[in-house]
Amino acid sequence: MRLTKKHRSLETINQISFGSELKNDAIAEYTMANSRLKNIKGDSYYGKVAKNYEDKRRQQAWWWVEQEQMEELLSMLPRGLKVLDVPFGTGRFVNYYHDHGYTVFGLDASDDIMMAAQTSLGDQYDRCTTVRGYSTKLPFDDKAFDLVVSTRFLRDIICYADTKKTIREFARVCKSYAILQLGFRVDGPYEFPADDERMGSRMSRRQVLALLKRSGFEEVESRKVKVLDGGNAEIHHFLLRQTST
Ligand SMILES: C[S@@+](CC[C@H](N)C(=O)[O-])C[C@H]1O[C@@H](n2cnc3c(N)ncnc32)[C@H](O)[C@@H]1O
Numbered sequence: 001m002r003l004t005k006k007h008r009s010l011e012t013i014n015q016i017s018f019g020s021e022l023k024n025d026a027i028a029e030y031t032m033a034n035s036r037l038k039n040i041k042g043d044s045y046y047g048k049v050a051k052n053y054e055d056k057r058r059q060q061a062w063w064w065v066e067q068e069q070m071e072e073l074l075s076m077l078p079r080g081l082k083v084l085d086v087p088f089g090t091g092r093f094v095n096y097y098h099d100h101g102y103t104v105f106g107l108d109a110s111d112d113i114m115m116a117a118q119t120s121l122g123d124q125y126d127r128c129t130t131v132r133g134y135s136t137k138l139p140f141d142d143k144a145f146d147l148v149v150s151t152r153f154l155r156d157i158i159c160y161a162d163t164k165k166t167i168r169e170f171a172r173v174c175k176s177y178a179i180l181q182l183g184f185r186v187d188g189p190y191e192f193p194a195d196d197e198r199m200g201s202r203m204s205r206r207q208v209l210a211l212l213k214r215s216g217f218e219e220v221e222s223r224k225v226k227v228l229d230g231g232n233a234e235i236h237h238f239l240l241r242q243t244s245t
Contacts, residue, residue, distance in 0.1 A: 002082060003230060005159075006140065009013065013015065014084060015132070019035030026027050026193065031078065033044075035120075035167070036226050037172060038180075043109070043233055045089075045108075045109070045110040045112065045113045046090040046110055046112045046113075047112060050110055050111070050112035050113040050115070050116045051100070051116055052093065052189050053090055053113060053116060054090040054120060055091075062225055062226045065225045066181075066237070067092070067093075068153075068207045068226075069223040069225050069237050070093055070149075070151070070217065070237060071210075072223065073179055073221075073223060073237060073239050074093075074096050074100055074154075075100075075175065076239070076245050077100070077147065077177060078146075079100050079101045079220045080100075080101045080103075081086065081100070081102050081103075081145075081146035081149070081177075082100065082103045082105070082142070082144070082145050082147070082149040083097055083102045083103070083104055083145060083146065083177075084087045084105045084106070084107065084138075084145040084147070084148050084174075084213055085097075085104070085105070085106045085107075085148075085149045085150070086106070086107045086108070086138070086148065086149075086150050086153070086166075086170070087106075087108040087109065087113075087135065087150070087153050087157075088106025088107060088108040088111055088113075088114060088117060088130060089108060089113055089117065090113060090116050090120055090121075091115045091117040091120070091121050091128065092107060092151075093151075094106075094117075094121055094124050094125070094128060095124060095150065098124060098127065102147075103126040104127065104129070105129045105130075105131070105136070105140075105145065106127065106128055106129070106130045106131070107130070107131045107132070107138065107139075108130070108131050108133075108227050109132065109133070109134055109135075110131065110132075112133050114130050117130070124147075124204065127217045135150075135153070135158070135162070135166040135167070135169060135170075136158075136162050136165045136166055137144070137169065137216075138168060138170075138172070138173050139149065139170045139181065140170050140173045141173070141174060142173065143172075143173065143174065143175040143209075144173050145173055145174055145175060145176045146173075146175050146176045146177065147174070147178065147179070148169065148170045148173065148177075148178040148179075148182060149178070149179045149180075150166075150170065150178075151179075151181040151237070152181060152227060154166060154167070154180060154182055154199060155181070155182055155183045155198065155199045155200055155201060155227065155235070156198050156199070157198075157201065158196065158198075159197060159198060160193040160194065160195050160196070160198065160199045161195035161201045164211070167180070167211065167212065167217075168215050170215070170217075171215040171216040171217055171242060171244070174242045175242060176242055177220075177239065177240065177241060177242065178208070178217060178238075178239075178240045178242065179237055179238065179239050179240070180212075180217075180237070180238050180240060181225070181235060181236070181237050182199075182207045182208050182209075182212075182235070182236075182238055183199070183200060183228070183233055183234065183235040183236070184203055184204055184205040184207070184233065184234060184236070185201055185203065185204060185229075185232060185233050186205075186231065186232050186233060186234060187201055188204070188233055190203055190204045190207060191203070192207070199226055201229070201233035201234065201235065202233075206240075212238070213243075216242055216243050216244035217240040217241070217242060217243065218240060218241050218242055218243050219238055219239070220239040220240060221239050222237065222238045222239065222242050223236060223237045223239075224236050
């Protein structure tokens with residue numbers, strides 16, 4: 001296989017981080033994820049987009065609602081957890097994690113965005129373990145984390161087939177809790193996305209919870225972070241408990 005620039009940089013990183021068997025898996029996953037990325041935003045967080053990611057998002061009112069709601073949900077959980085944040089992005093919740101005495105792991109497909117995280121977080125970044133990889137094949141053991149967090153991802157960055165696969169991966173590596181950002185439609189008609197589309201906010205709340213339940217997650221509570229479509233759709237942070245212990 002002829003390796004592109006991105007493949008080559010992925011290869012180098014995985015040589016350092018995981019050794020050759022996992023490296024080959026990661027390249028295969030990269031290729032598969034990319035072939036499903038038509039009309040999906042996942043593979044665009046490089047260069048300037050990565051560098052300016054947080055400055056732009058900080059101008060959105062709902063960024064701050066997400067921050068506030070995340071802080072409140074985290075304060076309901078025990079201290080000292082081991083957390084995995086996917087995709088890590090600019091590490092927007094890292095200061096909350098450290099305030100709660102967490103050990104922090106982050107995974108993201110883009111090393112450019114993790115460099116942006118390093119710039120904005122400084123010393124706090126050095127206390128995190130960051131890994132480049134894909135949400136659909138997490139390089140971690142079963143039940144390796146007490147908490148898995150995922151925002152601005154499952155509903156609009158990857159395609160629905162990968163969203164379902166990712167939720168199963170989250171449930172596999174999660175021992176106790178997850179906080180996942182997902183959307184739903186308030187009134188019908190409801191619709192299941194095709195596997196190669198984004199999930200969006202078309203399913204009902206009950207359908208979203210049923211999807212989570214099939215992977216072993218049940219709702220503890222949820223917090224609204226954004227209203228869409230004139231009030232007919234909502235994005236929530238769902239605090240979930242892992243039930244398949
Ligand atoms: C909109 S940002 C969200 C970042 C962060 N969670 C937040 O709330 O700001 C989407 C991120 O997903 C990452 N990404 C895209 N596809 C991915 C995949 N398959 N696995 C892991 N990360 C992925 C991108 O590199 C980018 O950093």
